[in-house]
Amino acid sequence: MGQGTGIVGGGIVGVALARALALRGDDVTVLEKENRLAAHQTGHNSGVVHAGLYYAPGSLKATLCAEGRGQIRDFCAEKRLPYREVGKLVVAVDESERGALDEIERRATSNGVPDLERIDDAARIAEIEPHVQGVSAVHSPHTAVVDYASITEAMAQDVRACGGRILLGHEVTAMREQGGKVYVRTAASEHAFERVVVCAGLQSDVVARFVGADASPRILPFRGEYWALRPQRAGLVRGMIYPVPDPRFPFLGVHFTRGVYDDVHVGPNAVPALAREGYSWLHWSAADTWGSLRWPGAWPLARQHWRMGADEISGSLLKPRYFRKAQRFIPELRMADLRRTSAAGVRAQAWGRGGELLDDFAIDQVGSVTLLRNAPSPAATSSLAIADHLIRHHLS
Known part of the structure; x- marks a missing residue:
């Protein structure tokens, strides 16, 4: 078998998942293509901890935002981060x-x-x-603001303290599943994991194609x-x-x-x-x-x-x-x-192929690879709850 869980992407969702797995004793490795964490969506948003005003009741966004806002508040209190x-x-x-x-x-x-x-x-x-x-x-009145990049770094410290690995400058270039292992190649190395979770944000559809996932949904970048x-x-x-x-x-x-x-x-x-x-x-x-x-x-x-x-x-x-x-x-x-x-x-x-913009979080499963296909706002608010959801429904 491969070694533990690999997570592709060092934004707040990927690092939150790595932290949740590491805290329960799992072997976990984060592969991030940039030379720092939170380099893209996590580090370039408004810093709002959303309360859940907009989302369709019963949707993943609504459910995980409601769970996640309290978790972020408690995490900031624990780590003495501004909230x-x-x-x-x-x-x-x-x-x-x-x-x-x-x-x-x-x-x-x-x-x-x-x-x-x-x-x-x-x-x-x-x-x-x-x-x-x-x-x-x-x-x-309780909608809050935080520094999500600092939160991500604090989560990463927990990952490392529990023995997890965070490898920066490791852009994933190929992935395949073979013989009960998921092989992930970067420009610097190759890894074999029992399972992989892709939290690659702007590159999520690119990485999904490595394992033969449906081309839809595609990522349309909006600045x-x-x-x-x-x-x-x-x-x-x-x-x-x-x-x-x-x-x-x-x-x-x-x-x-x-x-x-x-x-x-x-x-x-x-x-x-x-x-x-x-x-x-x-x-x-x-x-x-x-x-x-x-x-x-x-x-x-x-x-x-x-x-x-x-x-x-x-x-x-x-x-x-x-x-x-x-x-x-x-x-x-x-x-x-x-x-x-x-x-x-x-x-x-x-x-999607018909021009529709996906409104809810979207998760696909291809063999031992879990793909987070759509995770825009309020993903940062919901990050700890998304990690719990992935563990309950895909990584148990």
Whole structure:
């Protein structure tokens, strides 16, 4: 037999799984292609510990987010890592958004979001966020912010303390199952494992093909770009201010977040990235772009959502367009209040052959290889719960 469990991917989900296995005494090895952990989605997000407002009741997202938010809070307390409950206000700017806000309230209530408050009074909205304009809102006072990269490093310390191995700079280039073992090759070495779990994020479909998994779902990378409030104007935002999301898309829209270190960032938007790890318009890959264009779901998606795509791209390229999306919620906001940052993230969004964007977490099994095929937000919030779920249902 092979040696223990191999985990492909050193983001927060992969390391959380490695920690859970190592704590119970399993032999575990993490293979990460970068020279540091949390190098992609984990280290480039808003740092929000989601309370579960948006997710379809009964879905994996809803269930594991509810479990995971408390686990992250307890982990931060144990490791003395920052955890700030700044609260989230989801705002309906006008009457046309009340119906969608009703649905958010229904889902949040079904998902057990603690101390949820529906607000239909402008004065009460102003008590929570004095500079916000809206006709109605939902307030989640316990929604928190953290530093997910630091959390990942703390989890990794537990893995190593239990005898687990984390190998950086080990990009997986091939994988095969033979004779009761799963052989995993990197540029530096070859390993034989009893089983493998792939938590490869932006590269998850690439790694899935190594073991003959279905090509669907494919990863479509969406870049999210951030602006920041100038420090002297950070007082415009106390916690988090979110729009009512468009239910057709698995994105939340441009929002304001006071981070765990007290900076206030604005965003992200959602534009198609020209590379799986394309953090700006200057980063592009002909292979990645051509692969997306050739995918059967490309043209159905484009036909259905081209207006949204054009709007997001124009907001990316033109500051006034981005600014107007943000100013809807804070009329006092001025364009000079926004400063460009280098911060951006790329979301690994799975999509099917028919052009559909997958909304829930997705897990496949091919022999002794478990594939996490779709794990966007709230995967960081849910990371410890995802690890428990994988162990219960795939690695027991």
